[in-house]
Amino acid sequence: MNKIKIILNYIENKYGKYIDASHMRNQDIFELLIETILSQRTRDENTEKAADQLFAVARTPKQILKLPMRKLQSLIRISGPYRQKAKRIKQISKIIIEKYKGKIPNNREELIELPGVGYKTADIVLMYGFGIPRIAIDTHCNRVPKRISLVNKKANVEEVREKLESLFPKNKWYLINLGFVSFGKEICKPVNPLCIKDSKKCLFSSFCKAYKTKNFKV
Template identity: 50%
Template sequence: MIEKIAKEIIKHFPRDHKEKDPFRVLIATVLSQRTRDENTEKAANKLFRIYRSPRELAKARPENLYDLIKESGMYRQKAERIVEISKIIIEKYEGKVPNTLEELLKLPGVGRKTANIVLWVGFKKPALAVDTHVHRISNRLGWVKTKTPEETEKELKKLLPEELWGPINGSMVEFGRRICRPVNPKCEECFLREHCKFYNERY
């Protein structure tokens, strides 16, 4: 049943990642931390119009990026991380983004969510990115009973086949923004309410 519901979420809330280049996916995901998609897209577009490769970004000074990525928020910290990540990719990985979770997690500012998005979107590897939406919705539906996104990732991997790991993140994010919101979820509009632990306990 969980697999069937996951497929319905993916069907109703499809999300296509336009950018596939691993480096650009990585940097855009760093920019996306604690900000909205539209702000991430604006900042990433401005940044990549000027700096087109890790080599160019590795030579930049963080303050050169401030105005370009300001809309993403926390721009000083993000600028430092982006330059540092670019330097490491040039010096340690010969200009190519590493394609394993272990190596990605060694990069500054890269956590499991970011690393898993890069693996799935940039490398088409089975990877399950769990952010606040995925964590919240999985618990609300009653799929898992977990306290942290990392625990949720571990449990969902047991419940879902590999081919759904990648797509479920983007679809749950959309579902979480439009229907299963953090505050005042639109339960009456939700096509999953009959299968939802939160709804059945609440109503």
């Protein structure tokens, strides 16, 4: 069995039953966009708390524009660089109303023109919001494929995405995306991946260059 099949089978067996593609569009797309902005440079639990606090008060572009800047900053303060994020959220809300008549654009080119929206944020909105197949490259989806030599360590995030999308079937991109995220959080951690103490913790250790060389830096 080749490496791609091993990875795909492992992710399907370990995470498949927890990953339901029908959940992709349960969240309002504008809220998804704003929550992804909030997630930048902070931990998941801080993102969730900031989003809950904000959406309890304002859930639409119009409602956010009516919020005083200091109030908005206070609501999302836990998310890290809250002043910058508050400014971007205000700018995005204004653009969505004035340019797109309250609708979120469903193409990558227009999404990345929004303040604070990069490739990852755009791809998350496309995949989870619109159900358009993408592999959104976050820190885990960048680190794991490089460690297991699916992608060159020097590859940028766009090159990582293009390579992964060429290696895996399109109907598995959603699974691979969330699978690598979960695998990166639980097993192939940024510091002290579980294979260091026990190679059996990771099925990929048999072909993982990082494990064999004990060089986990990417």
